[in-house]
Amino acid sequence: MSELVRIENLKVYYPVRSGFFNRITDNIKAVDDVSFTIEAGQTYGLVGESGSGKTTIGKSLVGLENPTSGKILFEGQEVTQIKQKKAINYNKDVQMVFQDSQSSLNPRKTIGEIIAEPLKSFGVPNKIGAGYGGERSFEQSKVDERVLELLDIVGLPARTISQYPFQFSGGQRQRIGVARALATNPRLIVADEPVSALDLSVQAQVLNFMKKIQRDYAISFLFISHDLGVVKYMTNNIAIMHNGRFVELGTTEDIFNDASHIYTKRLLSAIPSLDVSQREAKRVYRKKVEAEFTQHQDTYYQQDGKRLRAYDLQQVTKTHFVALENGGV
Amino acid sequence: MKEKLLDAKDVSVAFKIAGEYQTALHKVNLSINRGEVLALVGESGSGKSTFAMSVMGLHNPEQTQVTGSIKLNDNELIGLTERQFDKYRGVSVGMIFQDPLSSLNPLMKIGDQIAEAITVHDKQSKEVKNRVQQLLLDVGIVDAKRVSQQYPHELSGGMRQRVMIAIALANEPDLIIADEPTTALDATIQAQILDLIKEIQLKKNAGILLITHDLGVVAEMADSVNVMYAGQIVEQASVEELFNNPKHPYTRSLLRADPSDVNPGEDLYAIPGTVPALNDMDHSKDLFLQRVPWLNDEVVNAPVSEELQKVNAQHYVRGNVWKTFEFEEPVNNEEQV
Numbered sequence: 099m100s101e102l103v104r105i106e107n108l109k110v111y112y113p114v115r116s117g118f119f120n121r122i123t124d125n126i127k128a129v130d131d132v133s134f135t136i137e138a139g140q141t142y143g144l145v146g147e148s149g150s151g152k153t154t155i156g157k158s159l160v161g162l163e164n165p166t167s168g169k170i171l172f173e174g175q176e177v178t179q180i181k182q183k184k185a186i187n188y189n190k191d192v193q194m195v196f197q198d199s200q201s202s203l204n205p206r207k208t209i210g211e212i213i214a215e216p217l218k219s220f221g222v223p224n225k226i227g228a229g230y231g232g233e234r235s236f237e238q239s240k241v242d243e244r245v246l247e248l249l250d251i252v253g254l255p256a257r258t259i260s261q262y263p264f265q266f267s268g269g270q271r272q273r274i275g276v277a278r279a280l281a282t283n284p285r286l287i288v289a290d291e292p293v294s295a296l297d298l299s300v301q302a303q304v305l306n307f308m309k310k311i312q313r314d315y316a317i318s319f320l321f322i323s324h325d326l327g328v329v330k331y332m333t334n335n336i337a338i339m340h341n342g343r344f345v346e347l348g349t350t351e352d353i354f355n356d357a358s359h360i361y362t363k364r365l366l367s368a369i370p371s372l373d374v375s376q377r378e379a380k381r382v383y384r385k386k387v388e389a390e391f392t393q394h395q396d397t398y399y400q401q402d403g404k405r406l407r408a409y410d411l412q413q414v415t416k417t418h419f420v421a422l423e424n425g426g427v
Numbered sequence: 428m429k430e431k432l433l434d435a436k437d438v439s440v441a442f443k444i445a446g447e448y449q450t451a452l453h454k455v456n457l458s459i460n461r462g463e464v465l466a467l468v469g470e471s472g473s474g475k476s477t478f479a480m481s482v483m484g485l486h487n488p489e490q491t492q493v494t495g496s497i498k499l500n501d502n503e504l505i506g507l508t509e510r511q512f513d514k515y516r517g518v519s520v521g522m523i524f525q526d527p528l529s530s531l532n533p534l535m536k537i538g539d540q541i542a543e544a545i546t547v548h549d550k551q552s553k554e555v556k557n558r559v560q561q562l563l564l565d566v567g568i569v570d571a572k573r574v575s576q577q578y579p580h581e582l583s584g585g586m587r588q589r590v591m592i593a594i595a596l597a598n599e600p601d602l603i604i605a606d607e608p609t610t611a612l613d614a615t616i617q618a619q620i621l622d623l624i625k626e627i628q629l630k631k632n633a634g635i636l637l638i639t640h641d642l643g644v645v646a647e648m649a650d651s652v653n654v655m656y657a658g659q660i661v662e663q664a665s666v667e668e669l670f671n672n673p674k675h676p677y678t679r680s681l682l683r684a685d686p687s688d689v690n691p692g693e694d695l696y697a698i699p700g701t702v703p704a705l706n707d708m709d710h711s712k713d714l715f716l717q718r719v720p721w722l723n724d725e726v727v728n729a730p731v732s733e734e735l736q737k738v739n740a741q742h743y744v745r746g747n748v749w750k751t752f753e754f755e756e757p758v759n760n761e762e763q764v
Contacts, residue, residue: 147613148584267701297470297640299698302684306694324613327643327687331695350691368618370643372685374670377647384618 101173102285102318103136103159108168110154128154130342130407131168134335136286139312141319143329143350145365146339152322154342156288159320160194190220193279197291199271203263209274210259213245216281223283248277252307269300273307280311290322305332326369330354335417338362343408345398348418358420360391360398361408398422432601432634433459433482438495438505440477440486442705448492449705452477453658454733455495459602459634464625466637466645466666468681469655472702475638477658479604481505482636483520484512500601517544521595521633523624525607527587531579537563537590538575544597562593567623585616592623599631606638621647642685646670651741654678657702657714665741674738674749677715683754696754713746721755722748 111125129151136142144152157163159170161183170178172191177183193216196202203212221234222244249258252273263271272292279287289308293301305328311317323329329336329350336353338346338361346359357363367384371377391398398421399406408421438455441448452474459465467475480486481493484507497504499519504512516522524530532540541559563571566589579587588608595603605624609617625648628635637648645652645666652669654662654677662675673679683696700718708714716727726748735743 147615298642298681298684299470302686302695302697305686306697309694326614327685331686331689331691364615368614369687370618370621370641370647372642372646372670372682372687374646374667380647381622384622388619 100138101135102138104133104169104171105135105155105159106133106169106171108132108155108158108170109166110151110158110163111166127342127405129158129165131410132337132339132342132344133168134337134344134347136318136320137334138285138318139316140334141312141321141332143333143336144320144322144339145324145326145329145336147324147365149341150339151342152339153290155339156194156290156320156322159286160192160288161189162194187220190216190282191284192286192288193282193284195272195275195279195287195289195292197294199268199275199295200263202275203271205263208260208262209249209254209266210242210245212263212274213248213278213281214241216278217241217244220282244281248281251280251311252277267300268296269303272296272300272304276304276307276311280315280317283315284317286318286320288320288322291324292321293328294323294325301328308332326365338365340408341405343421344411344419345408345421346419347411348415352415352418356418358414358418359408359422360387360394363387364391429463430461431458432461432463432500433457433636434496434498435478435482436496436498438478438481438493438497440474440481440494441492443490443492444705447706450708450710451658451705452481453708453710455655455660457653457660457663459636461601461634462628462632464628464635464637464648464650466639466649466652467655468639468642468645468652470640470702472657473655474658475655476606478655479606479636479638482602482604483516483522484509517600518598519601521598521600521603523588523591523595523603523605523608525610527584527591527611528579530591531587533579535578536575537577537579537582541575541590541593541597544594558597562596563590565596565627566590566593567619568593584612585620588612588616588620589623592620592627596627596631600633602634602636603628604636604638607640608637609644610639610641617644624648642681643687654681657708657710659710659714659745660735661713661715661745663735663743664738668739668742672738672742674742674744675715675746676719676748676752679752679754680718713748716746716748719752 108129109131110129111127113122114124114126116123144155146152154163158165161180164180165178169176172188175186177188183189221236222240223234245259246256293304296304321332333350335349337344340361346362353362357366364387367387371380395406399408409423411419411421413419435455435457438452439450440452441450455478469475482497484504486493493505538559541562542555545555545558559575560571563574568574568589609620612620639645649666651665653660656677662678673682680696680698684698686695689695698718699720703714711730712728713731716722731746735745736747737743
């Protein structure tokens with residue numbers, strides 16, 4: 099396995115200004131010192147509740163956010179600042195799929211124009227998925243050809259090219275979003291809640307499709323979601339986030355079979371189960387975890403003003419890390 | 428003895444689109460007993476909210492035809508005028524909506540919004556104030572005094588949903604309609620709100636019509652389940668029956684599409700195609716069968732009796748295909764490795 103992206107001690111702070119001179123008086127720590135590695139061809143899950151900072155990490159990775167400090171390394175090259183990203187044309191390698199396909203596709207452009215956009219910026223690679231760098235062409239005929247190829251990959255008919263986003267269902271629009279992300283032969287796709295607006299049957303189509311392009315083109319995903327059921331199915335590794343910090347990090351098995359942090363347990367206990375016979379038992383367990391979470395916060399968190407700040411991660415096994423004061427022992 | 432609270436018979440709803448009425452809900456029959464949680468499950472466009480809006484009398488009478496009968500405590504609701512409906516809405520029927528931010532008035536203090544829902548007394552009276560505090564305490568807001576002086580934007584999503592529930596409970600309704608009550612919330616908050624609704628329901632012995640697309644929520648909350656597809660009920664069963672012994676191809680497909688227990692190496696079952704458009708719904712057939720590619724046309728187009736078929740006393744299914752329905756062996760997507 100080879101490392102594709104390494105994130106080291108990433109911090110994203112938003113300044114709070116106040117007073118007469120509008121000076122920076124405080125910081126909101128959206129992302130507070132997190133490190134992790136995404137392997138080539140694998141899916142990394144980032145899980146947390148709204149406001150936990152998971153989207154901010156995704157945005158820093160694609161360059162929609164400038165980190166306050168820390169490093170982002172792409173195949174060993176530093177791409178932390180937007181300037182550095184531009185220097186190596188990093189944005190052709192890292193693309194994003196958004197949650198809301200309605201608002202992330204320009205309503206006044208045809209699907210053909212939408213998918214062609216990244217091709218016009220970065221050129222058309224020789225072949226989909228192959229030879230990541232390689233020759234790129236800016237010829238219009240090549241662009242058209244590639245758009246049709248991409249539509250075919252995501253299972254949409256050729257006439258789609260001249261249609262507009264509103265003419266499609268949510269699942270189809272999400273696939274258009276994926277086609278656009280695929281256009282430049284990216285090595286990593288940041289998928290921010292890609293299926294949370296979709297119905298179950300459509301969600302299955304999109305998830306299957308994401309797995310397929312991963313198999314076919316060895317793409318890595320950073321899969322951001324609050325839905326642990328979906329995350330369990332999609333990911334190889336997971337980081338659980340709370341208030342801008344990682345509280346637990348491990349393989350998907352580590353997290354689901356051997357959760358150690360109370361916050362992880364709390365998230366896991368909140369997943370509704372389809373097993374009706376376990377309903378009462380689950381409710382009792384959930385109450386127990388919730389009580390433990392509210393009553394023993396000093397065990398699991400440092401107090402940082404009013405916010406709960408997780409401890410630094412401690413290694414438990416080769417792959418499993420937990421934010422407990424002394425590794426929970 | 429079970430007391431019947433809501434009894435809906437042959438409820439159909441048609442919307443006027445481009446001058447023609449299109450059927451969105453076709454002959455729905457269901458009943459809710461006091462103290463029962465009945466879940467209406469289906470994907471977007473299946474007609475579950477259309478049914479709820481008929482119970483609440485929220486359809487625009489100029490654009491909508493509602494036929495059949497909906498009885499609440501033996502009083503017929505269909506055909507009531509707007510004014511007559513006011514006697515029920517918010518009084519015998521409480522409502523909890525998906526999006527509390529857009530359902531609450533942004534310019535009004537929480538306390539006043541709850542007081543507004545209490546119909547009997549003068550708003551400023553001491554009695555009403557005490558009742559507002561009590562309602563907030565009932566929904567788990569300990570800091571009732573302070574919260575009643577705040578505005579919706581000052582509260583988190585979970586707190587706002589609690590306020591919505593307090594408003595729904597204001598007049599001790601017999602029936603609570605909860606339309607996707609937790610869809611916009613984080614998982615842990617969802618669990619808290621569901622537990623709260625359940626507690627209140629047990630305490631007040633109210634009936635709940637729970638509308639959701641989330642099978643997990645159904646399994647956590649419901650006593651009985653109605654699965655809807657394209658404006659019709661396709662399966663009606665107790666919650667245990669539905670999850671342990673699902674019959675209709677649609678229900679079975681939905682359960683198969685759920686990723687939580689699928690081995691990551693396998694593909695999920697994706698239901699091909701989409702729900703038919705309103706003007707393309709022939710309700711004499713089982714409309715879901717169009718989306719099962721391996722069934723032949725004869726089976727797909729066969730007329731289906733309007734009555735649901737009995738599986739056992741707790742379980743009814745639409746059509747006969749369930750008796751022989753099997754999934755095709757999963758197609759191997761790995762092609763050659």
